[in-house]
Amino acid sequence: MLTRELLPVPLTPGGRLDINSGVARLSGKIWATLWKDDRRPAGTAVLIVHPSSNFLGHYALEELASRGVAAVGLATRYAGNDSALIMENCVLDVGAAIRHLRELGYDRIVLVGNSGGGGLAALYQAQAENPAITHTPAGDPADLAAAGLIPADRLVMAMAHPGRAVVYTEGLDPAITDEHLPFDRDPELDMFEPANGPVYSPEFVTRYRQAQIDRNRRITGWALQQIEALRAHTRGSEAPDDLPFVVHGTAADLRFLDLTLDPSDRIARTIWGSPWVANFLPASLGHLTSLRSWLSQWSYDRSRANAYRELPGVQAPVMVVYGSADCAAFPSHARGMYDAVGHQRRELVEIKGADHYFQGRPDLAATMCDHIVEWAG
Template sequence: MLIRELLGIPMPAGQRLDINSGVARLSGKIWATLWRDDRRTPTTAVLIVHPASNFLGHYALSDLAERGVAAVGLCTRYVGNDSALIMENCVLDIGAAIAHLHRLGYSEIVLVGNSGGGGLAALYQEQAENPTITETPAGDPVDLAGAGLIPADRLVMAMAHPGRATVYTEGLDPAIVDEQDPFGRDPGLDMFDPQHGPPYPAEFVQRYRAAQIARNERISGWAFERLTQLTKLDRPGPDDLPFVVHGTAADLRFTDLTLDPSDRRAGTLWGDPWTANTQPASLGHLTSLRSWLSQWSHTHSRANAYQRLRGVSAPVMVVYGSADCAAFPSHARGMYDAVRHDRRELVEIAGADHYFQGTPELAARMCDHIVEWST
């Protein structure tokens, strides 16, 4: 029989007020659920992570537990609210969870970065194996190098993209010319203007991608300038500010299926691309200056699996779905190619979309791969 436990894990202290809820701050805990089969005594725990998603009810937990491992879904301190999220603090939260699982008697830890957890899991493992980071991109102290992070024994990138900053930049709308107005647009860079496609010509794709990076870097430069201005206020005041980013679901692959070909359908995780591009529930519209640099900045965010996996010595499995419209085949191949040893595996789940909607048998197949590879 499967049983479920709620784990209250001591939360490493943060350096600033970045959690709105006083209840959450004062509890001093992050939370996870642990599933296991009470007829077995597993020694392996599979820990599934994401920077901000609530994984207490993750779809893979019961399937994994049925296969004889302890399955753990983690919530970081930023669960449900990434507007002030600092990736380096999420690394500390994973470290606290792994240490807690060792205290519970689990000797083998498989770290699974799911969806937006891919870049975070890669950053964690690289820093646990080769700790170097002592401050955030904004310059705030965060001593990953001295945190005593325990490396996971294996790493899985499951239905994952290489990192929030990477996929965010790939979806950043370069046609927006006024950061305050999503509808003041450059017609020469507007993917929603039918004169350009789809399908989109190679010249347009190249120009569009360069303009996306340029917009991201302009916002990063502005964020640094604003932080400097805050240090010059006449009176003590805030050291961070919130701001809005319009146009974050404008990846050309959402409408052009000839780019990064796969079995996916056109569209986004949030529906029609034009609507998703500006609706508040889609990706990363509200952020702070410091969070932008840590979480969304193309140049400054460290949670980039393409870069971090180069420094990982643990075995790495990359699992992707052929019908996924958020984590594309090139993401999976790029992460697999970044691993610099031969203890790696690339697995395609044919027909699987990002959340295995309506296909629980395909989710079970992913869990089969993870457990068979972990034992």
């Protein structure tokens, strides 16, 4: 019989106040949902992670448990609010969950990075196998090297992109030249300007992609300057060490409108609907952040949760699963992660017709679960 229980996982404290809720901070816990078959002894646990999505009710949990493994969906300390998210703390949360599962008797852990969890899962496994990080990109203590992280036995990148900073930069609107005036736009770099496309010329794509990176780097430079400038606002012995800010235009990936780029079975849209609307929609990706979170989570050069960079050093077997109709994680993301793995204990699986959330296709979600359980060995 399949049962579901809520797991309280001991929280590894971070070095700063970055959770608004005092109740959450003082509880000393993060939470996970465990689905299992009570007729089976503890054995393999499949842990599904994401930096900020609440995976307590993840669509794959019951399907996985029905195939004989324990299925666990994690909610990190930043569930539902990534405005002050520090990736290094998310690594600590994944580590706490894996340690707790070992203590419950699970001797085999399959770590699944789903969607934006891909970069987090790759960073976790790399640090668990070869710990080295002692500070966040902003210089705050985050001693992953001394955290005793337990490596997962196998790694799965499921409907995943390589990392939040990567996919965020690929969606950053370079037509915005004044961060405070999102509708004062450079027509030469505007994907929504009909004269530019779609279809977009190779020359436009090259200029556009470089301008996206340039904008990300300008924001990073500004964030570093602001962190330094905060020292001037000391009162007595205290000074603020972080500030929130807004980033406009984060859903402007050319692939959202031009299906000839990174060809697949997807339709021309984003997971939030129309690209023009999603580009400014507060609920879409990364509009609200802080100086320190930007460096850890969104900075193209400084964020460490990048599967392209982390997977080459990972020794655990890696499977990459992607959907041919996904409009958030593209075929080139999957191929890039697969190619980044530095050994041959790897597998690349395409699920034909699957979009990012398997909407209306529970049969295809079941197919993904079949692959994961088979990979779990």
